[in-house]
Amino acid sequence: MPRNFIPRPSHYAPDTLPKPPAWQDEAACGGIDNSLFFSLAAIDIAQAKSHCGPCPVRSQCLTHALTVREDHGVWGGLDEFERAGLLKDVRRAAERQRRLEREREKAAEQRAADADAQSAEQEPVQGRPADATAAA
Numbered sequence: 001m002p003r004n005f006i007p008r009p010s011h012y013a014p015d016t017l018p019k020p021p022a023w024q025d026e027a028a029c030g031g032i033d034n035s036l037f038f039s040l041a042a043i044d045i046a047q048a049k050s051h052c053g054p055c056p057v058r059s060q061c062l063t064h065a066l067t068v069r070e071d072h073g074v075w076g077g078l079d080e081f082e083r084a085g086l087l088k089d090v091r092r093a094a095e096r097q098r099r100l101e102r103e104r105e106k107a108a109e110q111r112a113a114d115a116d117a118q119s120a121e122q123e124p125v126q127g128r129p130a131d132a133t134a135a136a
C-alpha cells in the first residue's frame with residue numbers, strides 16, 4: 001500500500017447514515033396487495049381508490065404518477081383514464097395559453113406598425129411644404 005493512501009470511508013464504512021424519509025414510507029397502501037391497484041375490474045379499482053382517499057401522501061403519489069407517466073393502475077386516487085384526462089386538460093390549457101400569448105404579441109406588433117405608419121403619414125417630407133401637392 002502506498003504511504004499516502006487514504007481509504008475513502010464511503011467505500012468501507014457500513015451504510016449507517018439515516019436516509020431521508022420517502023413518501024412511499026407513509027403510503028396508506030403499504031402492505032396491501034398490489035394487484036388491487038392494477039386490476040381492471042371496476043370493483044377492485046373502487047376499492048383501491050378507497051385506500052387513496054385518506055392517504056397522507058396522495059398528492060406526492062399522484063405527482064409521481066403524472067411525472068413519470070405511469071400508464072397503469074391507481075395512483076393518488078386516480079385511475080389511468082382519469083390521469084390521462086388530467087394530462088390532456090393540462091396540455092389543452094397550456095396550448096390555449098400559448099395561443100393567447102401569440103395573439104397578444106401579434107396585436108402588439110400590429111399596434112406598433114400602425115403607430116409607425118401613422119407617424120410617417122404626419123411627418124412632412126423634408127424640403128417640401130406639407131401642401132405641395134395641392135399647389136401643383
Ligand code: SF4
Pocket residue numbers: 027028029030037051052053055056057058059061062074075076077
Ligand atoms: S395515494 Fe393511493 S396509491 Fe398512492 S400511496 Fe396513497 S394509497 Fe397508495
